[in-house]
Amino acid sequence: MTLRGRGLALAVGIRALGMSALAGCTASPPSTALDGTWIATVARDPATFTAVVDADGAREGWIALHQNNWLATGSGAPSQRADAELTVLEDLLDRTNTQAVRTLAEGWPAHAPDVPVPAWLTASAQRLSRVETAATPSPFAVDSPEVTDPNALRAAYTVPNDDPTLGTFWDPTRPRALKRAYEARATPPPADLAGALFGPISVATSTSTPTTDDVGACRAFGQALNGVIDAGAEALAASAPPEGQALLRELGLVEVARSRTLTGLAVTALRAERPTCAAWYAQQALDHTAPRSITPTNSPTVYAVIAAANLQLGHVREALDALNVLRPKGADGYPEALGVIEAVSDLAVQQGMDRNGASGEN
């Protein structure tokens, strides 16, 4: 089911809820696998959903959060959630950028022995190591340490550095600077519904989360997870009041929850150095009917995880394909991704230089 048109639906859904009188649900409904998650609370008692969404006028922010348009969540609870997500996103971009620059630098003599390593590349490598070893996070960015507001930083990142000696190059520390900025202002998410809405859900599954990087085990766990979520969603839809069912259907909350859960699993797997599982989880999180676009089920983090995992697995072109989605189009988008894309592009060119091309028709 394509969820591309969900944004509009959310606005409609909320307004409709506001008007209809919410009859309290009487008999205690049968327990479903999704009990205890925000989906169940929202479906069973839509009033709580409206309460959270209308709290201190942050409706537009919640809409933006639902559509994964994190830079437009304004202020209040949604923007805090957005900051948490952006922290993860920038961390993944930084991880990808660092690995790309380091691999490019280390692989240079093997691929182009006659050509000296360019100055900007060595400078970039030094910047990365210097920023990593800094004790305190004070120098967010080598260029403008004093700026701590992420939006201001990002405004400067739309163009590459223009260094008189090194020529134009993309400063590799930009994603890390943004990550530090978001970490600085991030606050722990509140424990109530506002903290969990549109977020991942934890469900009990028959098999335990795999610990080794074995794609067979990941797939078994993933399929079990899908089974549980499907069954729970079906049971919930059957037992929830009509407004709840409308909410689930209109906003595709189950799909949003599934995607966020799988993305979470992917990020943890990546951080636990299990790139194959990370790539598989991210693949399952993607909604293939709206490929290469940011939608309620396709969050920017999914593409960042795919890029990072594939780069680690050596599939440079798949990483580049995912990163291209984050490329800024017009006003929105993530300009810091441009540097990462150029780095990974150079790596792709370097790896493919010695192969002769094959081509075919149809």
Added chain:
Amino acid sequence: MGERVADAVSTAAERTATRRASWLTPVAGGALAWVGAVLLVQVLVALAPGDAVDTLPDPALRAQLALDWGLGRPVWERILTGTVHGITGAWGSSWTVQPGADVAGMVGAAVVKSAPVLLGAWTLAVVVGLVARGRTALQAATAASALPVLLLTLGLTQGTNAAVWYGMQRGWWPRPSFFALPTEPGWVRDAVVIAALGIGSGALGEVAARFAAADAALSEAGFVLAARARSGSDPAHTSSAVRQLLWRHRVVPLLEASHAVFSPLVGGLVIVERLCARPGAGDLLWRAVAVRDVPVATGVVVALAGCTAAISVAVELARRAWDPRLRHPA
């Protein structure tokens, strides 16, 4: 109601023609028809504009084949050698379907694969045609044969798939072995092919119409009237004597019908085999035409023409064996 004198002496020329009623005439007739068919195919292929060989991409293959088939020679010589090859079975080798394979072997195997389907469809058409005696049955047979083979095949395959899948979804039955026509070979696919070919190619309608016409003529024949009169007064006797007489006289229209419907059946074969992905002569012909393999295409057509001629000879011999008027002319 005029009575007339049977002029005993019909024209002399025709009387001598029937005297040679020996078994030789039909066989010679059939062979002549087949040679004529082979010649006609060669003429059509040679005279039609453009030469199929120059659609081949591979320059080496083109040069070698131009040599093999002597495409430079004058047209009549190509036709002559083509016909001689066609008759002697030296059909050359395939250009592009299975480059290098012997055409006679390929075509022979394909015809053997198609034979059961042809036979099945023919039997279906004749049996239903014979059984459809009553007026409504007759109309039903003609109406059914109005459905072209394309729609019948699609309807049967897609319909069966949808029905079986519906049942499987609801657990009414386990997954049948023949499932997902037409990719799974098996007796169900052959049944669909036979039904579609027998009915769709118009064979059924043709047979039903011929039997109805034969019955109408029989009902006014003198010896039938005599037999009915004879048995009319003895009820127990009514049906068996007359029916036995009539069945003996339905053999001849049966034989004629079988010859007449064989050609549309073979025609429909190409379409049914292609739609049901069932290998055979029709499918091989389609594949040869798709990749411009002229030797295989002409080979298949000549083989099918041979089958049709053989069927006509067999029918003619059966008629002579069954009908004394042909066996011993006056």
Added chain:
Amino acid sequence: MSVALAAGTAGASQLRYAEDQTPAIVNPLFTSSMTETRVAELLFQSLYTDDHTLAAVPQLAESGELSADRQHMTVRLREDITWQDGSPFTARDVVLTVKAMKDPATASTEAARVSFIADLRESGTSAVEFDFVRPELRPEDKLTFKILPAAAVQTLPVKRTSPFRLNPIGTGPWSLSKFNDDNSISFAANPGYKGVDGKDDVGISQIVLKEVADKNYQAKLLLYESVDALVRVLPRDLAMLQSNRKVELYPYQTNSWWYGGFNLQRAPFDDPKVRQAVSQMLDVPDMLAPIGTGELITGPYVPSSPYYNHATKPWPHDAAGASTLLNAAGYQRGSDGWYKAGKKLSITVSAHRSLESAQEVTINLQSQLQAQGVEVAINFLDDPQWRQQVWRDRNFDFVLSQWTFDRNEDIREQFYSTGSRNLTGLKDAELDKLFDTARSTADPVVRKATFRQVHQRVHDDMPMVFLWTLDSYAALSTRVKNVTVHPFAFFTWANEWQMQ
């Protein structure tokens, strides 16, 4: 990162996969379609192949030393490998295979892949010495062509009609067991298979290639579980397949893009103004809509390619602009079309019949152009006609087709003035210079920047209207375990797959 290989019990497992057309000739020397590439991957091996991180790893080779001047290389071969008919694999097989690929009379379609080898010779039964045309950095990346048994390639020229195609002998994980009579091909696991770094057992004992011409029906067969794998799924069927838990979608990163190619050798498209006018008449998103989802492109690369120049602006869809261009080119708008010196502007559009959705796109293109006065005739060609009319005789005005590239997207053959696949007849010295600089530099950053300039320049020369790249997915049943799909050859790691 070694992938833990579960000890697959061979068992009588069967994988059925669907293709549009059964390959006509199963002989790697004459591979021309992607179907034949995949079958060759099942049956044959090469000196080096890709590991899971797409890095070159020895397959038939044991090890290789590159000389100091990097222009000579000695490759020692593995001694434990035998052909499927039991004969031993020796250096003679390698030498004869390369000689056959280089033999002009054989006219092998893979000749370009050994153009970097000047000469080679056996040294002993298990070593081969290569001499390269130019110093090579990592020749093992290029020694990835398939090796045939000596018996098949010893007498030159090798003919397409040689009986080898009916009974191909390889060293790969599967051998061709039978051409079934319903136009499908069965492959059986090769007991004597020797895999990369010890992975010798083959997970699936039988693979069947089924020919199903209609792509829409292929998806239905997958749902009916009559087929276990589809190589390419129509974008239209993605939603249907994704919601079904028994099927798993794998993004299949082919660098393939659709184009409308002009014939620059003859009127009316020898005049660039006419070409630009026609391209401005086309509403490309409207043409893409009926056939599925994809991304529009402005040059000869896919957007995710490092060489794609995102700065290039697409030609505007602007009818008025098109009219002025045509007027500039000397055409006047008559009542029923454009006329130049009395002759009506009418073009024929040729399209390949077996290219899925080609009919829908061509008809859309025709209605758009005819709405703006350009008379269009459509000419659907099947394979033999396509090769003869389009490739051999260049007898076309406008051609609609699709190019697929492997990871290096080497478009030189397509746009270099003397390129063997330069269909449009583009002759641009400046562009040739860019290609030469790109090839000569070893600095990846310079090569990336140069190819981006090539992108811009080809966009401006406009030998083609660059249309889009379609999302392509492979779909496999969840009963197939431990699946990793190679982006170009699909079956490279199929020996590790298992069936439940």
Added chain:
Amino acid sequence: MNPLSLHPLGTDAVGRDVALRLIAAAKPLLLGGGIAIAVAFTTGVSLGAVAGARGGRIGQAIRAAATSVAAIPAIPLVLVLGLEIGQGAAPLGLAWGLACAPGVGMAIFHRVDALRREDRLLALVAHGVPTWRAVAVHLVWNNARDVLRMQAARVLAGFLAMESALSYLGSAGVAEPEASWGNMLAMAMRSGDGAGAASLPVIAPVVAIVGVSALLWRAAQGPAVRAVPGLHERRAPQELHDGDLAATNIEVRNAVRTADGRRLAHLDALHAHPGEVVALIGPSGAGKSLILRAIAGIVPAALTASGRITRPRLAWVAQDARASLDPLRTVRAQADAGPEALKLSGFPAARLDAFPHALSGGEAQRAALLVAVAPRGAPPPALLLADEPTTGLDPRARRSLTRALRALTRSEAGPAVLFVTHDQRLLPGFADRIVPVGSSETPPGAPAPLAPSPRAPSPLDLTSTTPLLAASGLCVWPGLTRSPRRTGRGAPLLRGIDLHVHAGETVCLVGESGSGKTSLLRALNGLCASNGTLTLLGADPRGEPSRRTQMLWQDPGTSLDPTLPLHRLLAISERLGRERDTVGRTVDEALRKVDLVHRAKALASELSGGEQRRASLAQIWLTGARVVLADEPTAGLDAARAAEALTLLRAIVGAEGGILVASHDLTQVLPLCHRVYVLHEGACVDAFAPSDAADAARHPFTRDLLDAG
């Protein structure tokens, strides 16, 4: 704007309106189908007509060629041709036309050949119509138009089925973007978004294909073939006993055409006792045969019979003796031939193992009697029904048959015989009782008008005038030929014939059936090969047959094209007459002369027997023929009708014309003519005037003919 209102049937995958394309898709069917019909008809119809008209060796050659083209199945031929001449509706139509040509040709051949065997073509040619016009207009266009319609529908239906299938499969039929129901269906199925067969773009072409092919199949079927009563349904059992037949108020109605069910034949009461011979007599066309069949319970399919009948075990002998024998079995297999039955029927025991088609005329008659009397596997009959068994027999055969029947009834346990005839001369000494049967016009029970004694024509003084037609030393070979001068092959049928006809004279030619009367007539008209001197009005007709002679056929319908109204039919003869400058003879005058003005608009097929005879005489009058050769004009007529026919013929020919009549029944024509020639075993054995018929010098054969009457 509801999209459906813009596109009633929705749009296809590429946004084209389905309804419009559905109509546009009819173009390949009409274009291709039209070409197919054109090709199939130009080759098939012309060759089929020629083969049908010529018959013989050329006919066989054309049929052989047709079988070899037919041997190649249609669709494979289309594919191979498509390989060469490309795809699309036009080449497809051309190839399909060639493939259907044999079928069309054979259908036309059978129809034209049947007409030729009924001498229809010969009549037209003899009348003066040029051969190609006779074949093309009269035989093919007028009389085979239903065949043409059916074949056209069959070709179109076949083309639709083939074209839609090939277009669906894609690489052979009509390719996109040209519209065809086949490729519309293919695109709809291919791009079905899960709706599958339920979506409009799929249903529309399917309905179109089924609708049109049903219509075409309906047109390709012949007239509604009715299931035949009596063959299939069980009939109510009749009560069965020996001896008497009692039948009262038998009525036969025609239930098909008129709603009121016009009554065709009626009989008040009839009974017959064993050993009795009852004769049913009445003018020809009075429905005698229908009554007989009603009694036997075997009325033709289109009619219904009512009335109370108690019938014993029956036997039935058809009018054409050979037809009442099962052609597939020998006589011995059909009859329980005991010595006593053989003696009664007079069938030679030696011929028992012969097949019916090998028997001579007389033997066939005896065999029919034997099978009726002693059928195999059934009890001997108590009542024998015979429907005009003597018609077509020459006098000697007629006499021996009546004697056999008489002996049969007199044998012990012999059956009663119910005997239908129009020939009263048989009855004296043979029939015990006579039951007259009135036709629908004459009320039942009215006494049959006994024939007035024919008035002998006044003797002519012939010595001075030169004969109109004179032949001396004529040898005649059988078989039609285009070059009558060249002598035929083999032995001549007749040798040394001398005869002449003077103005105003009526001459008769008498001989047994098979003695060559017809061949002699055709030789005189220049249609059969003959040598010796032959002059007609001073010229030899064998060169370019002058149209002074006309032929009158035994079946008057032969020379009348049944599909034309009478006035247009006669207009043809009028034009032929004008070409030979017969001044002022117009159609209206001819109609008045033969008293058919009130039937001018009627079709020739709707005329009664008498009216047809008068119409053919009008044809002859319009051509202004001086000599008329009549072939058996009186056969099947009772004496009165025969006399009436000849007097009318004489009125038409006028005093200065000559008439030559051929007949097998001497006694019937003797009183009506001036002179008689007798043919026997290939020669003219006797020539005499009626007045000295009783003279002793007559040839024994002539005497035999005279006293058989």
